[in-house]
Amino acid sequence: MQVRITVNGVEHVNEIESRQLLVHYLRTTLGLTGTHWGCDTSQCGTCVAWLDEEPVKTCTVLAAMADGHRVRTVEGLADGATLDPVQVGFMAEHGLQCGFCTPGMMMTARHLLDHDPDPDEATIREAISGQICRCTGYENIVRAVRHAAGHPSHPAGADPATNGHSAVVGEPSQEVPA
């Protein structure tokens, strides 16, 4: 069957099998591998992306069900070279270790902050309660979201990609210990 799905603002028209799951459409058909595929049983939440305006577990949505709809993935978070404050927060607060849960966590965090710009810790923990960090790094994930809430936009003149930290996106960090 043919589907027409707008992903991160770009319309895609593809011929797919109607049994294809949205996570595999994103990763395999479109090559957008930022959305991770984890447990296969909608438990882990690493595959979270937005369907229209809401985060969903894309392993539990058929791509056919997204026909005519909009999808936003982690690749659609940054504005060109300018990282989203959530991405900056995850860098600043060491919000990831292995990084596997990170795309899903960040998509949920962005949605939370769009609706509640200053969430407390309990609200953040509730929002991410359907997502598992296999490194158990929840403390820093919560701090990362709090950081993003405290720095919703970038002050003029600051390097938005690093928010004043020394790490440079796309290049090896200068802070890696020997």
Added chain:
Amino acid sequence: MQTPAPVDYARAHSVEQALDLLAQHGGEARLIAGGHSLIPMMRLRIAQPECVIDINDLTELDYIRVTGDHLSIGALTRHKTVLASPVIGEHYAILNDAERVIADPIVRNRGTVGGSLCQADPAEDLSAVLSALRAEVVIRSRTGSRVVPVRELDDGPYQTVLEDAEILTEVRIPIRPGAGSAYEKVERRTGDWAVAAVGAYLVLDGATVRDVGIALAALGVEHGCATEAEDFLRGREITDQTLAEAGRLAAAASRPSPDQRGPVVYKRHLADELTRRALRRAADRAQGRI
């Protein structure tokens, strides 16, 4: 990688069209809304429908409204909508209690009231809540509609009394002024099915029980209702002693299965304890204490 077996996909734009599609496939099609039960079952090949009929466009079934002396909830209403509804919060604290512990917030964005009921999982939360409240469902076919009490909706685990070409379209809950209600669930972790759960509602006259509903999830009770405990409480006062007897009767009616969530003795203990807790909280709410 778990992938569903090959399946056709159709999108319905009206209830009538969905009913026509169901009739065309003669029992080999499944409706899909939130999909959070059906798609995992399709991936595990427990379910292999010939066709899935997507009803997410049937926004005519997405509503919460007061109609006369009852509250109507459309079958396509999402869990997050129920949780956020001030009308539901005002009349049925039990629904808010339960919706907070149904799956997780991301799943609640997609999952629907009708889908939860039609899945007929013995551990499902809303089925217990709506059984306790003696709600009814409206079931439509191409030739008309019928009304079935939620207490008679399931026909064994994962089975309902719906025919192949019928759609559950609405839940109706009687509004009882002055009622109190509560839901108590024990789960291993966020998003898991209940180890055991109990829903209760009470209408009190002073401390005397005028009307009562008690339903149990994941405890192996036929149609999920603790009818002996209900019969015992009706006309009696709420005291520590009557609550203890209601808990004992609910536990005695339970037939839980031992599994990774716990042995029978533990689940029976929960049936007793959670029945007393749910009734106590429902009574406190009915009397305006909380």
